[in-house]
């Protein structure tokens with residue numbers, strides 16, 4: 001079994017699934033098998049809810065006030081386990097919950113999952129990655145043809161539902177694309193996080 005909880009740069013992350021509906025050209029999964037203090041983030045089999053809870057209970061959260069559901073995979077692809085484990089952590093450990101997502105959860109589940117997420121998750125970071133649908137398709141290679149508008153709709157729904165919502169890009173994009181992404185975020189009243197590429 002791979003690491004379910006791991007730490008990286010003073011944050012604790014939950015890696016509850018390796019499933020993902022994208023195949024991003026820059027995905028860290030294609031470069032290395034682990035991040036931070038993890039040994040491997042590749043699960044031999046998908047973690048069960050019981051295994052996730054066991055990993056949570058085995059972790060010492062002293063000094064942490066937030067748990068981030070992240071990779072190696074898209075957390076909303078394991079929606080039931082995401083909702084149940086986030087609720088468990090909030091109730092038992094009183095931690096704030098953040099979701100790092102590709103924003104395609106509504107498309108993947110063919111319904112609006114934002115209200116379910118908002119019951120147990122405090123903040124959400126959505127990977128925007130590109131300023132146009134064409135560029136987005138090329139860089140994230142999603143399973144869906146209409147992924148980009150679905151991502152933007154998810155972001156707007158999230159922004160109305162979560163305490164904090166942000167879109168994110170990396171700083172390797174050309175300046176004109178960064179400006180276009182900023183406008184997309186500004187038009188929707190959503191904070192744009194420009195992350196350093198690492």
Ligand code: SF4
Nearest residue numbers: 020022023024027102
């Ligand atoms: S959405 Fe995330 S986990 Fe999935 S391929 Fe892209 S970077 Fe990797």
